[in-house]
Amino acid sequence: MTTTSVRARFLGDGRIDFERATLGPVANGQVRVRVDVCALCGSDKRLLRSGSPVVPGHEIAGTVVDVGADVTVPVGTRGIVYIPVFCGTCRRCAAGRTNQCLHLRELIGWQRDGGFAEHVDVPARCLLPVPDDVPLDTAVLGLDTVGTAAHALRLWQRTQPDGVDRALVIGAGPLGLGVVAVAGAFGVGEVDAFDPHEGRLATAVDLGARAAGDLAAENQYDLVVEVSGAAAARETAQRVVAPGGAVIALGESDEPYTMPATPRWRRTDCYTVRSFYFPTSEVEANWDLLRDHGAALRDRLTVPVTLAELPDAFARFVAGDYFKPCIVSEDAP
Ligand SMILES: [Zn+2]
Numbered sequence: 001m002t003t004t005s006v007r008a009r010f011l012g013d014g015r016i017d018f019e020r021a022t023l024g025p026v027a028n029g030q031v032r033v034r035v036d037v038c039a040l041c042g043s044d045k046r047l048l049r050s051g052s053p054v055v056p057g058h059e060i061a062g063t064v065v066d067v068g069a070d071v072t073v074p075v076g077t078r079g080i081v082y083i084p085v086f087c088g089t090c091r092r093c094a095a096g097r098t099n100q101c102l103h104l105r106e107l108i109g110w111q112r113d114g115g116f117a118e119h120v121d122v123p124a125r126c127l128l129p130v131p132d133d134v135p136l137d138t139a140v141l142g143l144d145t146v147g148t149a150a151h152a153l154r155l156w157q158r159t160q161p162d163g164v165d166r167a168l169v170i171g172a173g174p175l176g177l178g179v180v181a182v183a184g185a186f187g188v189g190e191v192d193a194f195d196p197h198e199g200r201l202a203t204a205v206d207l208g209a210r211a212a213g214d215l216a217a218e219n220q221y222d223l224v225v226e227v228s229g230a231a232a233a234r235e236t237a238q239r240v241v242a243p244g245g246a247v248i249a250l251g252e253s254d255e256p257y258t259m260p261a262t263p264r265w266r267r268t269d270c271y272t273v274r275s276f277y278f279p280t281s282e283v284e285a286n287w288d289l290l291r292d293h294g295a296a297l298r299d300r301l302t303v304p305v306t307l308a309e310l311p312d313a314f315a316r317f318v319a320g321d322y323f324k325p326c327i328v329s330e331d332a333p
């Protein structure tokens with residue numbers, strides 16, 4: 001079956017164009033997904049600037065409309081799309097640690113076509129079925145927002161299995177807010193938040209965080225989650241973490257992550273935890289987190305827009321007016 005599908009092209013310098021493509025029969029082992037929801041991610045801003053040879057968009061929820069040979073996923077399955085195209089056979093994948101795949105080559109929306117389109121073909125193993133009681137506009141937050149946040153906290157928990165009384169989250173964008181929302185489920189007592197943008201900070205407070213006070217003094221927190229990627233924030237994290245504590249380094253920016261060997265750094269005994277996305281083995285547990293916290297996050301973060309409104313949505317997103325615009329298909333259930 002062929003499918004006619006409108007999709008976005010990022011031309012660079014902030015320009016977005018649309019094209020109508022004819023998708024041929026679905027390849028072996030793949031499924032064709034009607035994109036019901038595709039969220040914009042801060043990292044997409046890089047592609048907006050640079051342009052992209054593939055269709056961007058990597059926070060995708062949708063419905064299977066066609067399948068290739070050797071696929072047992074039924075047409076009509078609702079799912080979210082797991083972006084790392086993992087091999088499924090290496091020792092990491094075999095242990096369920098698909099985000100640690102030793103043969104990871106492609107990310108959906110980065111090296112192969114993603115979700116700023118009416119349809120996208122993905123490997124069947126990258127489609128994670130969504131339970132019936134979780135709506136797709138909430139399920140999509142199980143990817144970069146809650147999936148990534150929860151995995152980072154699970155990795156960190158191995159360093160401090162008894163939890164901590166207080167943590168600091170630096171950067172209250174969608175991922176930082178995901179951390180704020182689910183931290184309690186991982187043994188964090190109270191969360192302070194810092195963000196120079198008042199609206200973002202207010203949203204963190206609305207989700208249960210306290211606005212952080214003065215961050216000039218050393219040794220204030222046993223856990224610091226750095227989500228902004230800014231050099232100054234990384235410096236702050238290193239300063240306010242208490243010896244014996246941990247810094248979770250989640251913020252991604254084009255700036256190099258440097259650890260200047262200052263006297264303070266040399267005499268601080270602590271963990272630095274860096275995580276990537278989440279393994280598929282955590283998805284079941286993440287549905288429970290979304291049942292508890294998904295609606296609160298969705299209502300505060302997401303703004304539904306249509307695919308045709310993508311250029312305007314990006315402009316507002318870049319300007320900081322929107323937290324997380326989501327392209328919602330008019331055909332979405
Ligand atoms: Zn993302």
Ligand SMILES: [Zn+2]
Binds near residue numbers: 091104
């Ligand atoms: Zn693998």
